[in-house]
Amino acid sequence: xxxxxxxxxxxxxxxxxxxxxxxxxxxxxxxxxxxxxxxxxxxxxxxxxxxxxxxxxxxxxxxxxxxxxxxxxxxxxxxxxxxxxxxxxxxxxxxxxxxxxxxxxxxxxxxxxxxxxxxxxxx
Amino acid sequence: xxxxxxxxxxxxxxxxxxxxxxxxxxxxxxxxxxxxxxxxxxxxxxxxxxxxxxxxxxxxxxxxxxxxxxxxxxxxxxxxxxxxxxxxxxxxxxxxxxxxxxxxxxxxxxxxxxxxxxxxxxxxxxxxxxxxxxxxxxxxxxxxxxxxxxxxxxxxxxxxxxxxxxxxxxxxxxxxxxxxxxxxxxxxxxxxxxxxxxxxxxxxxxxxxxxxxxxxxxxxxxxxxxxxxxxxxxxxxxxxxxxxxxxxxxxxxxxxxxxxxxxxxxxxxxxxxxxxxxxxxxxxxxxxxxxxxxxxxxxxxxxxxxxxxxxxxxxxxxxxxxxxxxxxxxxxxxxxxxxxxxxxxxxxxxxxxxxxxxxxxxxxxxxxxxxxxxxxxxxxxxxxxxxxxxxxxxx
Numbered sequence: 001x002x003x004x005x006x007x008x009x010x011x012x013x014x015x016x017x018x019x020x021x022x023x024x025x026x027x028x029x030x031x032x033x034x035x036x037x038x039x040x041x042x043x044x045x046x047x048x049x050x051x052x053x054x055x056x057x058x059x060x061x062x063x064x065x066x067x068x069x070x071x072x073x074x075x076x077x078x079x080x081x082x083x084x085x086x087x088x089x090x091x092x093x094x095x096x097x098x099x100x101x102x103x104x105x106x107x108x109x110x111x112x113x114x115x116x117x118x119x120x121x122x123x
Numbered sequence: 124x125x126x127x128x129x130x131x132x133x134x135x136x137x138x139x140x141x142x143x144x145x146x147x148x149x150x151x152x153x154x155x156x157x158x159x160x161x162x163x164x165x166x167x168x169x170x171x172x173x174x175x176x177x178x179x180x181x182x183x184x185x186x187x188x189x190x191x192x193x194x195x196x197x198x199x200x201x202x203x204x205x206x207x208x209x210x211x212x213x214x215x216x217x218x219x220x221x222x223x224x225x226x227x228x229x230x231x232x233x234x235x236x237x238x239x240x241x242x243x244x245x246x247x248x249x250x251x252x253x254x255x256x257x258x259x260x261x262x263x264x265x266x267x268x269x270x271x272x273x274x275x276x277x278x279x280x281x282x283x284x285x286x287x288x289x290x291x292x293x294x295x296x297x298x299x300x301x302x303x304x305x306x307x308x309x310x311x312x313x314x315x316x317x318x319x320x321x322x323x324x325x326x327x328x329x330x331x332x333x334x335x336x337x338x339x340x341x342x343x344x345x346x347x348x349x350x351x352x353x354x355x356x357x358x359x360x361x362x363x364x365x366x367x368x369x370x371x372x373x374x375x376x377x378x379x380x381x382x383x384x385x386x387x388x389x390x391x392x393x394x395x396x397x398x399x400x401x402x403x404x405x406x407x408x409x410x411x412x413x414x415x416x417x418x419x420x421x422x423x424x425x426x427x428x429x430x431x432x433x434x435x436x437x438x439x440x441x442x443x444x445x446x447x448x449x450x451x452x453x454x455x456x457x458x459x460x461x462x463x464x465x466x467x468x469x470x471x472x473x474x475x476x477x478x479x480x481x482x483x484x485x486x487x488x489x490x491x492x493x494x495x496x497x498x499x500x501x502x503x504x505x506x507x508x509x510x511x512x513x514x515x516x517x518x
Contacts, residue, residue, distance in 0.1 A: 009124045023124050032174060032376065033183040035469040035476075036445035038500075055124070056447055058182040058469050059173075059376055061498065064124050083445070 004067065004107055005116035011091060012067045014107060020098050023055060023064060026120045028090040031057040037083045039075040039097055046070060046099065048106050053096050055086060068106040070099035150199040151289050151354040155361055159372055166375060167262030169200040174374040182376035186471040189343055189381055190512075193295035194373035195364050202265025203285040203351055206276070207255035214280045215256060218272070220400065220419040221249065222410035228253040229315065231323050231338055233408055235400055236260075236268060241421020241428075242396040243403065244271060246388070250325045250338060257325075257336065257351070259290065261390045289357035294347035294381075296515065297369040302348055305330060305363060307337070322346075322516035330360065339517060342378065344385025344510055346517045383477060384470050386439060386509030392450055393437060393465040393479050401428035402481065404437045404509070435462060436487050439511055440478040440504040442495070445469075447476035448504070452497040454480050461486045464495060472512050478504070 001015045009027035013020045028034065036056040046052050051063035052072070075097045079085055086094035101107075111119060147165040156163065160176020174182050188194055206215060212223040221234035231250040238244050245264040250257040260268045265284075272282050293302060302317060309316055310327035317337070320326060325338035336351035352360050364370050379389070388394045394403055399421065406429060413419060414429060442448060447468050454462035467478030478495075486493060491506040 027124055033181050035183075035447065038446060054446070056445070056469070058186075058380060058471070061447070061449060062124050 003113060004110035005113065006065070006067045006110060007119060008065050010064060010067050012110070014101070017101050017104070018073065018098055019068060019070065019101055020095050021066060022095040023086065023090055024116070025090045028087050028094070031055060031059070031062060033058045034083045034086045037079040037086060037096065039079065040072045042072050042075060044072045046072060064096060066099065067110055069102035071102065072097055073100050074098040150197065151357050152197045152199065152361060155358050156197065156372070161374060167200045169262065171200060172197065172372070172374040174376045175372055179371050182374070182380060183471045185371065185373040185377035186380050188371050189295045189345065189373055189377060190472055191296070192369045193293055193297040193301050194377070195361060195370050196292040196294065196373050196378055197289070197361070198292055199289035199357070200262030201290050202260040202262065202268060203288050203290060204258040204260065204269065204272070205255045205283040205285065206258060206280060208280040211256055211280055214276050215249070216413070216419065218275055218420065219249070220409040220413050220425070222412050223249060223256070225410070225412070226251045229324055229326055231325050231340060235405065235408055236271065237420040238396055239420045241399045241424040243394045243398055243400065244268065244396060246390050246394055248340065252325070263391055285351070287354045289352050289354050291350045291352060291357065291361060292341050292347060293350070293364060293370070294341045294343040294345045296346060298345070298347040299517065301364065301367045301369050304367065307335065310334060322518050335360070342387055343381040344387070344512060344514045346515055380468055380471055383466055383468060383479065384472055384510065384512040385514060386511060388437065388479070389466060398481070399425060399428060399433070401425060402433035402436050432484060435481045435483050437479055438482050438487050439507045439509040440480055440493065441507045441511070442476040442478065443503040445476065446497065446500065446502060448478045448495045448497040448502055452495045454482050455494040455496060456483070456486050461493065470511060477511050482506070
């Protein structure tokens with residue numbers, strides 16, 4: 001499994017043709033207490049960079065963009081009752097949705113862990 | 124991921140890469156906040172703590188702590204002004220709709236700085252300090268307020284900006300118990316003690332020889348106190364208060380959610396130059412004598428609104444579901460636009476989203492079901508009376 005990142009603070013784990021997407025721990029720290037997560041419907045076809053989920057914090061609502069195109073295959077149902085999982089475990093249990101990759105070549109444009117860490121160190 | 128809206132300009136650091144307004148200033152407690160893990164944001168031209176780090180930090184935890192125990196807020200960005208001179212009350216009454224002449228020494232009152240058309244330039248607190256009036260105005264509007272007051276007060280009236288004073292607020296059900304331990308002494312033999320202060324009363328005190336202007340007031344709906352304190356003394360006072368187990372520092376984020384639950388409007392959002400006191404539900408700030416006599420800016424228009432009712436009024440909305448409506452969301456009655464959300468967010472005390480909105484008078488009765496268009500999503504809401512969470516003032 002390989003993890004990639006975006007400069008918009010999403011992560012995606014890729015295993016075969018399936019990607020699992022969430023927001024980074026850095027992002028959840030910036031947002032503060034998360035009170036609601038709106039997830040896409042399973043089966044939705046999404047294009048790279050589309051706003052497909054919303055993370056609502058006490059302060060503000062934030063769009064989550066899908067790092068790559070594909071078709072949504074699963075969503076994290078646990079977030080309905082426990083949106084705070086995105087705060088406590090953003091990069092594991094707080095995942096948002098899975099998708100079947102539409103074009104795996106899009107992954108090449110994403111950041112790896114080291115590049116993302118270097119990027120947020122500059123923020 | 125991108126942040127869509129924020130009441131406090133707390134965005135990702137790359138939000139301001141273009142040349143914007145002048146760099147934010149630091150307040151006397153800047154380092155004090157940073158040492159407590161505060162996330163600092165630019166607000167009203169100052170670096171301010173939006174929330175703290177570590178144990179007990181975060182907007183929801185800070186909010187609930189204030190409702191259950193006591194929270195300390197640094198609101199030193201606000202403007203502290205004194206107005207003195209003969210007939211200062213009469214002079215203020217030409218600019219505010221409150222009965223300043225009837226305000227007794229040691230009492231404070233909520234009032235409004237009004238434009239000629241009755242629009243709200245700012246909301247403020249006026250305290251009668253015996254030999255002068257003390258005004259606390261909003262941070263974002265203080266420079267405009269000072270200009271407006273200088274231009275409109277007669278030359279015989281002296282306006283002083285206490286720009287070397289900070290302002291702290293201690294809020295919550297344990298505030299009085301905690302403050303009683305600090306050993307504040309009345310500043311004058313005839314001045315009341317802490318225990319004598321009720322909601323909207325003020326008195327001068329000495330704390331370890333340092334002068335403190337104390338009022339029993341605040342912006343959370345809880346019992347509590349506000350302290351006008353010299354900049355050089357503020358860190359010592361903040362340390363002494365936070366040394367008490369019941370007290371934690373609270374950031375601007377929770378200040379906003381607390382005031383929203385308390386139904387208290389926020390200038391620049393729920394109140395603007397385009398809103399008038401009657402529509403805003405602030406008719407209580409226009410005293411009976413002033414209604415009869417007039418003589419304040421916009422008196423004619425406001426008198427008409429009082430008599431006929433305002434076409435749209437500020438109401439509370441309780442939202443279904445978990446998604447919060449934000450400032451700018453349209454209010455819909457059926458498919459017809461019936462108003463605008465001016466503040467909204469998740470209520471930590473109630474566990475669901477709430478909002479304030481201006482809605483057409485016909486849709487303003489408690490129990491009315493409305494829809495909101497929040498960034499293209501339809502949310503359902505019910506009009507409810509304000510405040511959302513009952514006030515617990517010490518009367």
